Amino acid sequence: MSDAFxxxxxxxxxxxxxxxxxxxxxxxxxxxxxxxxPALSAEARAALDDGVICDMFEGHAPFxxxxxxxxxxxxxxxxxxxxxxxxxxxxxxxxxxxxxxYHHVPSVTSLPVYLGHLDxxxxxxxxxxxxxxxxxxxxxxWRYLDRTLPDAFTHVNIGPADTPVTRAILRADAELKQTAxxxxxxxxxxxxxxxxxxxxxxNICECSKPHISNGPLNDRIxxxxxxxxxxxxxxxxxxxxxxxxxxxxxQQVALRSDSxxxxxxxxxxxxxxxxxxxxxxxxxxxYQQSNFFEHSFxxxxxxxxxxxxxxxxxxxxxxxAVNVLCEKAGLDGRYGKDxxxxxxxxxxxxxxxxxxxxxxxxxxxxxxxxxxxxxxISSDVGTTPGARLPYGDEPDPITHLxxxxxxxxxxxAGISDILTLDETVKRNPxxxxxxxxxxxxxxxxxxxxxxxxxxxxxVTGYMVRLSDLEKYRAxxxxxxxxxxxxxxxxxxRILERQPRVVSHEQQMRFSQ
Numbered sequence: 001m002s003d004a005f006x007x008x009x010x011x012x013x014x015x016x017x018x019x020x021x022x023x024x025x026x027x028x029x030x031x032x033x034x035x036x037x038p039a040l041s042a043e044a045r046a047a048l049d050d051g052v053i054c055d056m057f058e059g060h061a062p063f064x065x066x067x068x069x070x071x072x073x074x075x076x077x078x079x080x081x082x083x084x085x086x087x088x089x090x091x092x093x094x095x096x097x098x099x100x101x102y103h104h105v106p107s108v109t110s111l112p113v114y115l116g117h118l119d120x121x122x123x124x125x126x127x128x129x130x131x132x133x134x135x136x137x138x139x140x141x142w143r144y145l146d147r148t149l150p151d152a153f154t155h156v157n158i159g160p161a162d163t164p165v166t167r168a169i170l171r172a173d174a175e176l177k178q179t180a181x182x183x184x185x186x187x188x189x190x191x192x193x194x195x196x197x198x199x200x201x202x203n204i205c206e207c208s209k210p211h212i213s214n215g216p217l218n219d220r221i222x223x224x225x226x227x228x229x230x231x232x233x234x235x236x237x238x239x240x241x242x243x244x245x246x247x248x249x250x251q252q253v254a255l256r257s258d259s260x261x262x263x264x265x266x267x268x269x270x271x272x273x274x275x276x277x278x279x280x281x282x283x284x285x286x287y288q289q290s291n292f293f294e295h296s297f298x299x300x301x302x303x304x305x306x307x308x309x310x311x312x313x314x315x316x317x318x319x320x321a322v323n324v325l326c327e328k329a330g331l332d333g334r335y336g337k338d339x340x341x342x343x344x345x346x347x348x349x350x351x352x353x354x355x356x357x358x359x360x361x362x363x364x365x366x367x368x369x370x371x372x373x374x375x376x377i378s379s380d381v382g383t384t385p386g387a388r389l390p391y392g393d394e395p396d397p398i399t400h401l402x403x404x405x406x407x408x409x410x411x412x413a414g415i416s417d418i419l420t421l422d423e424t425v426k427r428n429p430x431x432x433x434x435x436x437x438x439x440x441x442x443x444x445x446x447x448x449x450x451x452x453x454x455x456x457x458x459v460t461g462y463m464v465r466l467s468d469l470e471k472y473r474a475x476x477x478x479x480x481x482x483x484x485x486x487x488x489x490x491x492x493r494i495l496e497r498q499p500r501v502v503s504h505e506q507q508m509r510f511s512q
Contacts, residue, residue, distance in 0.1 A: 005034055017476030025110055032059040038285040044277040052252040053275050055282070056108075056245050056314075056377065062282050063290040064106040066312075067242035069228045070303040072116040074239075075101055076125070082297035091134070094125040095141050102149060105298070111149050114230040114241070115181055117157040119165040131164050138168035139176070146178040150479045152462035154181040155230045160188035160215050162196045170199055174206045177456045179463040179479055183210035184229040186218070187440070194433075201432040204449055205425060207456045209463065211416070212447040214440045221412045232375045232461025233414040233446055237365050240308025242413070244282045247314030247374045248275050250321035250348065251383055260325050260344070264351060272313075272355050276369070279311045283363040310365035312413050313356045314374035317383035318345055319390050336389040336403055346406050349387060353410035370413035376460040385460055388417045397421070397435060405442035416446045416461060423453035 012018065012026045037060045040048070047053045058066060076094050079085040083101070088094040098116065105112035126134060145154065158166050173183055185200045200210060213229050221227070226238050236242050253271050257263035286292060293299050293306040322335040322345045333341030356371045373386030384390045387407040394400050397419050404417050425431055436447040450457045455465050468477055 035061045038281040044274045047274040054247050062286045065243045066108045067113050069114040069241045071239040091125045111151045113153050114228050115156045119158045119163050122165045123163045134164050135168045139172040142172040146180045152179045153231045156181045157184050159186040160191040174203045177207045185210040186213045186215045188215040201429040205429050208450045217445050233416040235414045237308040243309040243311045245312040246278050251317035254321040254324035280362045287363050311369045312372040313369040314372045316374045318387040319384040349407045349410040372413035373411045373415035401439045405444045408445040419449040
């Protein structure tokens with residue numbers, strides 16, 4: 001045992017901020033990272049060591065997929081032989097069965113990141129219950145999720161249909177204002193009534209949730225009902241998931257380029273190939289050595305399919321890459337502020353999408369990775385998540401959305417931005433609704449907003465309570481993700497989005 005390894009373990013077990021369960025999780029990570037990394041070429045290893053490629057600190061020996069999206073409907077209908085459970089007969093059965101299965105669904109966080117498309121899952125079991133009966137059960141269940149799965153990467157999907165369970169979840173989420181679970185509403189203009197979307201907008205004003213996903217765009221990739229939105233806006237196949245997430249630091253690629261042309265013809269293709277090599281090495285260990293897919297009851301009972309897992313080809317710091325390339329070319333343009341700079345950013349996204357689409361991977365859904373605009377991690381310094389605009393100097397909301405919208409066509413595994421709206425919008429939730437509809441009309445895949453003045457805010461994709469951040473510094477937190485939010489607030493400027501007022505003039509301009 002090395003002295004450094006022993007010191008890290010000692011720091012974990014003697015921490016005054018970590019709970020026993022949190023200590024166990026971090027000790028397990030230390031043990032995994034003491035193992036050898038999957039074999040890489042010298043070039044791929046150098047790209048990883050130099051920070052041009054980041055493996056998201058998933059661990060040296062991937063013995064479970066990063067994100068798992070079980071077919072919960074199959075489980076509720078059939079039960080589980082391995083868990084010795086019969087299928088659900090009513091809503092109480094369904095809620096009980098889900099709470100059991102959640103504890104057996106792995107992820108990179110050791111807790112499930114996908115809790116199901118709950119309104120669609122639960123509505124068939126409602127039967128003769130009244131709305132009050134449903135509300136009581138859902139509120140109790142919602143509180144249970146936060147207290148037993150205290151991790152803001154846990155994620156529930158609802159919509160696009162309007163059901164009593166949909167309404168109950170929205171009511172519970174607005175009232176309890178919990179960091180967990182995270183929530184995505186999937187919107188479909190042919191299915192979602194206006195008054196339900198307005199209620200979603202009111203919830204955003206109240207608690208900065210839910211995130212809204214453009215259903216028809218995802219349907220064209222995954223087919224309707226055959227995907228889930230999990231963790232930080234990762235859209236992935238249902239009954240599968242994400243095997244690994246490796247991300248490319250585009251700023252570092254740009255810094256290693258001699259010119260814009262050199263970036264597109266030499267350095268970007270080169271580092272994309274190295275990232276594929278890292279993805280293949282990690283997936284090969286997962287599929288060939290970890291024995292996860294051979295022995296998991298989730299596979300044996302048809303709740304997941306090894307062929308429906310996709311590695312995620314992530315990118316970040318697009319804004320910084322564009323600015324670096326403009327400087328190398330002697331141009332004054334800055335990403336988000338200049339048409340030529342923005343066009344350069346769109347060109348980067350388009351080339352990345354073409355590379356991923358045309359490059360097979362050893363193990364992947366339809367033999368491909370999925371391109372993902374990664375929304376940042378707490379240790380990032382001097383970079384902007386995904387294809388987002390840099391923090392603290394954004395234009396008005398309409399210009400903001402129109403600037404980032406063209407990128408959304410290229411990132412099937414998810415892309416996001418976070419608008420921060422002035423708290424005056426609480427008096428006009430219809431403005432949030434119109435912003436969302438306008439964003440989708442412009443081609444955005446996702447819509448997300450924080451409302452200034454709310455205690456509950458979205459950081460990179462997960463939720464934190466601002467009041468918990470100061471408390472954590474003194475005494476820790478029962479939530480596994482509060483420390484990430486505290487570190488992100490210090491390192492990434494993620495909470496420095498300028499609150500913007502949405503005016504009637506802006507909305508009219510958006511609708512034109």
